[in-house]
Amino acid sequence: MARTPADxxxxxxxxxxxxxxxxxxxxxxxxxxVAAALWGAGILAWRTTREGGRPRGAFxxxxxxxxxxxxxxxxxxxxxxxxxxxxxxxxxxxxxxGHDRLTV
Amino acid sequence: xxxxxxxxETGRDPRAPYDLAVVGAxxxxxxxxxxxxxxxxxxxxxDSSPQSGGQFYRHPAPALxxxxxxxxxxxxxxxxxxxxxxxxxxxxxxxxxxxxxTVREADGTWSVHAVTGADGTAEAPALIxxxxxLLATGAYERQLPFPGWTLPGVVGAGGAQAMLKSxxxxxxxxxxxxxxxxxxxxxxxxxAAAGARVPAVVEAAGYLRYARSPRVLAANPAKAAEAxxxxxxxxxxxxxxxxxxxxxxxxxxxxxxxxxxxRLDADWRPVRGTGRRIVCDALAVGHGLVxxxxxxxxxGCDTRPLPDGTLGxxxxxxxxxxxxxxxxxxETGGVGGAELARTEGELAGRAVAARxxxxxxxxxxxGELRRRRDRMRVFADVMSAAHAPGPGWSAWLExxxxxxxxxxxxxxxxxxxxxxxxxxxxxxxxLLTRAGMGWxxxxxxxxxVACLAADxxxxxxxxxxxxxxxxxxxxxxxxxxxAETEAAGATAPRPCTP
Numbered sequence: 001m002a003r004t005p006a007d008x009x010x011x012x013x014x015x016x017x018x019x020x021x022x023x024x025x026x027x028x029x030x031x032x033x034v035a036a037a038l039w040g041a042g043i044l045a046w047r048t049t050r051e052g053g054r055p056r057g058a059f060x061x062x063x064x065x066x067x068x069x070x071x072x073x074x075x076x077x078x079x080x081x082x083x084x085x086x087x088x089x090x091x092x093x094x095x096x097x098g099h100d101r102l103t104v
Numbered sequence: 105x106x107x108x109x110x111x112x113e114t115g116r117d118p119r120a121p122y123d124l125a126v127v128g129a130x131x132x133x134x135x136x137x138x139x140x141x142x143x144x145x146x147x148x149x150x151d152s153s154p155q156s157g158g159q160f161y162r163h164p165a166p167a168l169x170x171x172x173x174x175x176x177x178x179x180x181x182x183x184x185x186x187x188x189x190x191x192x193x194x195x196x197x198x199x200x201x202x203x204x205x206t207v208r209e210a211d212g213t214w215s216v217h218a219v220t221g222a223d224g225t226a227e228a229p230a231l232i233x234x235x236x237x238l239l240a241t242g243a244y245e246r247q248l249p250f251p252g253w254t255l256p257g258v259v260g261a262g263g264a265q266a267m268l269k270s271x272x273x274x275x276x277x278x279x280x281x282x283x284x285x286x287x288x289x290x291x292x293x294x295x296a297a298a299g300a301r302v303p304a305v306v307e308a309a310g311y312l313r314y315a316r317s318p319r320v321l322a323a324n325p326a327k328a329a330e331a332x333x334x335x336x337x338x339x340x341x342x343x344x345x346x347x348x349x350x351x352x353x354x355x356x357x358x359x360x361x362x363x364x365x366x367r368l369d370a371d372w373r374p375v376r377g378t379g380r381r382i383v384c385d386a387l388a389v390g391h392g393l394v395x396x397x398x399x400x401x402x403x404g405c406d407t408r409p410l411p412d413g414t415l416g417x418x419x420x421x422x423x424x425x426x427x428x429x430x431x432x433x434x435e436t437g438g439v440g441g442a443e444l445a446r447t448e449g450e451l452a453g454r455a456v457a458a459r460x461x462x463x464x465x466x467x468x469x470x471g472e473l474r475r476r477r478d479r480m481r482v483f484a485d486v487m488s489a490a491h492a493p494g495p496g497w498s499a500w501l502e503x504x505x506x507x508x509x510x511x512x513x514x515x516x517x518x519x520x521x522x523x524x525x526x527x528x529x530x531x532x533x534x535l536l537t538r539a540g541m542g543w544x545x546x547x548x549x550x551x552x553v554a555c556l557a558a559d560x561x562x563x564x565x566x567x568x569x570x571x572x573x574x575x576x577x578x579x580x581x582x583x584x585x586x587a588e589t590e591a592a593g594a595t596a597p598r599p600c601t602p
Contacts, residue, residue, distance in 0.1 A: 005272035005298040009164065010171030029272075031165030036271025044256035044275065044359055044386075051512040055358055057256045059509070059548075061263025062159060063152065063223065064244045066543030067509060081267070082223040084154075084165075 017087035021046065028085040035061070035068050035080035038091070046070045046080060050096040070094050121213045122148045122196075124456050125234035127203050127399065130158015131183070131442040132434025133240030135449030136456075137197075138189040140238075143457035146194065148232050150201040150218055152574075156190060157183055158242055159262065160442045162269040176269050176294055178330055182446060201230055202574045206237060206399050212429070217584075219576055229580045236429050236456050239400055239417075240449060243393035243435035246414070247548050248283075248497055249515070251505045252354025252363075253389070261291045261390035274300050276386030280363050282306035282351040284491040285392040289334040289345075295388070296341035303382050305338065305345045306365055308372050308391070308497070313490035324483040326443065352379060352500040354387060363387055366500070373496030392491050393439045394551070398570040400436065403427050407568075410438050411489035413551065415565045421474065422455035422465075423448055431456060440484030447476045498555060507556070508549040510542020518556045530554045530566060545570045 006013070014030040021043055028037035035058040038046060045055035047069050058081045059067040068080040073090055076098025080091070122145075126137045129151035137149040149156075157163055161183040164170040174180035190197060201218040209215055216232040219225070245262040252258070259267075259275050261283055267273055278301045281292040292305045314321060321328055338345065346365065352374050353364040367378035395416045401407065406418040406426035416438035423431045431452040434445030451473040458465035501507075503516030521527040521536040530546075530553045533539055539553050540546030546553070550566035558564070 003299045005176075005268055005274065008175045008298050009173055009272065010175075011164065011272060012169035012171060014167045014169065029168060031167035032271045032273070036267055036273045039267060039271070039273040039275060049512055054254060054512075055256050056254065056509075058259060058267065059263055060245060060260045061266040062244070064544060065260075065509065065548050069543075078225065079223045081263075082152075084222055 019085050019087070019089040019091060021091045022093055026091075032085050033081055034070060034072060034078075034083050034085050034089065034091055037085040038080065045093075046091060047094045048096065053095075069098065071098055116146055121233035121235050122146045123234065123460055124148075124236050124238060124453075125150065125214060125216050125232050126238045126240060127151075127206070127216065128158065128240035128242055128434070129153070129156040129197065129199070130240060130242050130434065130445065131160060131186070132242075132436075132445035132449035132452075133158070133238070134183075134186040134190060135446045136238045136240060136431075136433055136453040137195045137449075138186060138193050139450045139453030140457050141193040141195045142189070143454065143461075145457055145460060148196045148198060148216075148234060149190075150198045150203055150216060150232065152200065152202040152224070154199050154222065156187060156197065156199070159266060162266050164270055164272055168272060170272075175297070178290070178333065179442065182442070186446070198230070198232070200226070203399065204572050204574045204576050206403065208403070208427075208429075209233075214429070219574065219580060224574055225577075229583070235460060236431065238449075238452050238456065239397075239425075239430070239432045239436055240434050240445070241396040241399060241436055243395050243439050244547055245390040246392045246394045246551050247389070248391045248493060249505055249507050249549070249552050250350070250352055250354070250500050251502050252356070252360075254506050254509055255354050255356050255360050256358065257356070257360030257386045258354055259386065259388055261288055261388040262393070264386075264388035265291045265294055268294055268298055274298060274386075275388065276360070276384065277301060278303055278384040279386040279388055280304055280306065280351065280365075280382060280384045281388045282363075282365075283390040283392075284308040284493065285390065286331070286487060286491075287390060287393070289331065289338065291388055292343055293334045293337035293341070296343055297337065302341065302343045303384055304365065305343055306349045306351055307345065307347045308350045308368055308494070309491045310347050311490075314486065317486045320482050320486050323479050327441075327483055350374065350497070350500065351387060351389065355381070360384060360386055368494070369496065370494065371496035372494030373499045391493060391551075392488075393435065394547075394566075395436050395439060395568075397432075397436050397568050398573050400425060400427075400430070400432060401567065401569050402571055402573075403430060405430065405432075408438075409565055411485055412492040413563060413565055414439075415568055422470075423452035424455065438481070438484055439488065440480055444477065444480040444484065447473055447480065451477060493551075493555070495555075495560070498552075507552050508537075508539040508542065508546075510544055510548070511538040511540075513537045513539040513549075515556065518553060522557055522559050527557055528559075529564060530557050533557045543575070
């Protein structure tokens with residue numbers, strides 16, 4: 001019986017690469033989104049909410065709920081469940097609306 | 105697959121409108137697009153994803169090298185057939201196009217506005233013009249809130265399925281599946297096949313509702329067979345199915361550690377003293393699907409209430425909406441699954457071709473498609489009624505449970521707006537509390553807020569009105585007044601980054 005999703009579909013992916021999450025190294029497979037790469041490393045949260053500062057991550061998985069917003073290479077509010085992971089991407093936890101520098 | 109045929113190959117003037125623009129490349133949109141193209145129409149097929157297939161046939165990117173993508177799918181051959189016809193057709197498949205508005209111009213043609221790129225943040229927006237429009241925008245998952253549902257590790261059932269099908273990942277090792285609707289069985293069997301332990305499938309409705317419509321079941325043997333396939337898979341993986349039950353609390357501080365499952369009465373009210381705790385590290389939850397119809401409601405299309413409390417588009421016998429020149433197919437007319445979507449897509453494609461060519465459609469084939477559609481639509485209504493949320497579900501909410509995930513509006517604040525401030529509908533609740541005013545535009549909380557606002561009366565279905573179907577940068581809007589509108593003709597389809 002298959003034990004991983006990759007076994008189940010007989011995946012023979014191109015060589016893996018590294019991205020970072022808050023400075024920590026994470027292995028991603030080509031063709032995975034940022035959210036999939038993070039789930040693959042057991043990471044489920046990469047945003048804190050504006051009001052309560054609560055952790056959030058992917059919820060709807062199809063770009064509808066905007067809970068998975070992350071800061072990707074310094075750019076906030078990217079939907080991690082849609083954005084493909086690219087070698088060397090630096091993903092950082094997005095705090096609140098991600099534009100603290102603009103706060104007066 | 106997605107390469108656009110060049111102008112020289114098709115002889116098509118790039119400034120001329122397409123005969124048909126199809127929004128959505130799932131089962132309905134694919135069937136509509138290839139059917140219309142095979143009948144001689146020029147067709148643009150716009151979809152937000154890098155690959156065709158929609159949510160049902162979501163599959164890994166080519167770089168993941170999946171040799172057996174069909175292992176995660178029911179009836180994969182139906183999709184691979186459509187995909188082959190798309191590749192052989194003249195359809196311009198515009199992937200990575202997130203349509204945010206469709207507008208009828210003074211000359212009667214349609215303008216389809218889209219932002220582009222994987223998440224719609226690429227710099228170049230697109231404007232496609234077409235003589236007719238087919239909306240095949242599918243559905244999104246309905247959520248009902250419960251204490252702890254915002255903890256990381258709680259994911260949509262459809263979301264877990266989507267992440268598995270496209271990214272080959274799981275949200276945890278022990279995943280409880282909960283909510284209501286036939287999707288739960290499919291999700292549980294996929295998760296289990298992919299190596300997750302699924303301690304339970306928790307279904308709020310009772311499956312006996314289906315038995316009240318034996319003739320409809322008998323007329324739809326494929327649906328019964330599909331349920332048996334999932335049921336057998338669950339038995340094989342020793343997954344327990346708990347009907348008339350719900351997850352009424354999620355435990356954990358920063359991520360899921362366990363859930364409490366309670367029995368429900370016939371109105372979905374938790375029965376006191378029945379709660380029991382199940383250890384898990386993830387929960388996949390969903391309460392059915394909601395037709396994604398905001399592009400159509402913005403154009404004034406008539407809707408019809410569905411048995412499960414959502415709205416679908418009102419369509420005529422050949423899939424046309426109440427707005428002439430605008431067709432819809434698949435889940436937009438009421439959630440009914442991939443086979444119904446394919447049937448309706450083909451029917452719409454034939455109807456559009458007949459209209460534009462001024463000829464009657466092939467009566468034999470159209471009659472067959474209509475009969476199949478009608479038979480499956482009746483089943484869809486039975487399914488919708490069987491999983492309609494009971495009025496008692498809100499009894500499992502605590503006052504500090506977030507209802508609106510985006511704006512962090514609690515059930516207590518919504519109840520206060522209703523009980524103390526006199527709100528009687530979701531719109532007033534929104535104005536008083538900001539519930540539904542965040543990034544998702546009320547997609548995640550709309551059904552719940554409508555129920556709470558109704559305060560025991562029958563809830564009005566959420567209106568599904570979102571003048572912008574997806575967020576649009578101000579720069580894109582500013583540019584509309586200038587060069588883009590003056591260029592007027594269809595922008596030439598361009599390759600887009602997946």
